[in-house]
Amino acid sequence: MASETxxxxxxxxxxxxxxxxxxxxxxxxxxxxxxRDLWDLxxxxxxxxxxxxxxxxxxxxxxWRVSRVRGGKSLDLGIVVHNSYEDNDPPILKYLxxxxxxxxxxxxxxxxxxxxxxxxxxxxxxxxVSHPGTPPYAMVARTREKYASQMDRVANMWSYQLEKxxxxx
Amino acid sequence: MTLPAxxxxxxxxxxxxxxxxxxxxxxxxxxxxxxxxxxxEFSPDxxxxxxxxxxxxxxxxxxxxxxxxxxxxxxxxxxxDTFRQEADKIADKICGIFNVTSFKLYSFTDPVTLxxxxxxxxxxxxxxxVGVRDDSIWMDSVDGIARxxxxxxxxxxxxxxxxxxxxx
Numbered sequence: 001m002a003s004e005t006x007x008x009x010x011x012x013x014x015x016x017x018x019x020x021x022x023x024x025x026x027x028x029x030x031x032x033x034x035x036r037d038l039w040d041l042x043x044x045x046x047x048x049x050x051x052x053x054x055x056x057x058x059x060x061x062x063x064w065r066v067s068r069v070r071g072g073k074s075l076d077l078g079i080v081v082h083n084s085y086e087d088n089d090p091p092i093l094k095y096l097x098x099x100x101x102x103x104x105x106x107x108x109x110x111x112x113x114x115x116x117x118x119x120x121x122x123x124x125x126x127x128x129v130s131h132p133g134t135p136p137y138a139m140v141a142r143t144r145e146k147y148a149s150q151m152d153r154v155a156n157m158w159s160y161q162l163e164k165x166x167x168x169x
Numbered sequence: 170m171t172l173p174a175x176x177x178x179x180x181x182x183x184x185x186x187x188x189x190x191x192x193x194x195x196x197x198x199x200x201x202x203x204x205x206x207x208x209x210e211f212s213p214d215x216x217x218x219x220x221x222x223x224x225x226x227x228x229x230x231x232x233x234x235x236x237x238x239x240x241x242x243x244x245x246x247x248x249x250d251t252f253r254q255e256a257d258k259i260a261d262k263i264c265g266i267f268n269v270t271s272f273k274l275y276s277f278t279d280p281v282t283l284x285x286x287x288x289x290x291x292x293x294x295x296x297x298x299v300g301v302r303d304d305s306i307w308m309d310s311v312d313g314i315a316r317x318x319x320x321x322x323x324x325x326x327x328x329x330x331x332x333x334x335x336x337x
Contacts, residue, residue: 090309091309094306094308098240098242098306098308098318099225099240099242100308100311101223101242101244101311101314101316103311103312104312135225136225136227136240138227138228138238138240141227141228141238141295141303141304141320142228142238144295145228145235145236145238145295145322148295
């Protein structure tokens with residue numbers, strides 16, 4: 001047997017007026033405090049990622065950005081933390097996050113040589129490099145874990161505020 | 170003051186290893202694949218080895234309001250796995266192993282007679298889905314070897330509940 005739920009509205013005018021007031025309050029929060037809460041979280045995540053990303057030239061670490069995501073509706077609220085160099089070739093960010101196994105680096109051109117500067121500051125030319133591999137730094141995974149729990153806290157605060165608005169407080 | 174058995178990183182790590190090893194030995198779903206923590210003859214550099222799995226702990230924070238993050242690197246040689254189907258099959262099998270709500274956490278103080286701590290580890294991803302992997306990504310093939318990465322997150326119930334831990 002199907003169950004049915006009814007919301008009984010005794011005073012339509014009062015209900016409509018309350019709904020309108022609630023909507024306005026929510027819209028002002030979305031455009032104000034909630035938007036700022038979310039942005040602060042994004043900025044925090046960005047700073048953590050910048051801190052945790054290994055630095056050699058520092059380019060990848062500095063590439064972290066926060067952007068707003070808008071779906072076109074006034075109630076849409078979202079941000080995304082991304083890296084300007086995530087689509088680079090080679091995908092350095094992926095290598096740093098997930099690591100690489102020991103591999104051989106050869107010049108692309110046949111008969112070419114690899115020229116690079118060593119840690120001692122000397123320039124070296126060679127036909128082949130045996131790279132020992134990179135450990136997975138997992139900076140994105142660790143940041144995601146830390147900020148997922150913070151996002152939960154913010155979402156709980158928002159739902160509490162929503163309850164209060166509906167109760168007219 | 171020592172850490173209780175259920176919070177020791179070593180016990181958490183070895184309990185996950187034991188869980189995988191038991192699954193491999195009992196049901197034998199992963200025959201022909203060598204794991205670096207399971208196989209004494211693990212040698213990916215041997216050209217006869219066609220597919221293998223390298224397992225790396227990334228973060229050991231389970232039992233400390235965090236999670237134990239484990240990365241599985243699945244490697245297959247492109248000469249026999251041209252379309253990377255074998256790597257996908259191995260990934261599905263590993264996902265199948267952890268498609269459970271929880272498994273036991275043991276104390277490995279005496280590795281011969283394991284002691285059940287009475288606690289459980291929960292495979293849970295960062296979206297809160299239980300029994301589901303965290304990341305799954307294809308990496309570029311290097312030296313003719315294809316690579317797929319899987320990540321799993323494990324937590325104790327206490328890590329999820331938000332209860333403040335007090336050392337005993």
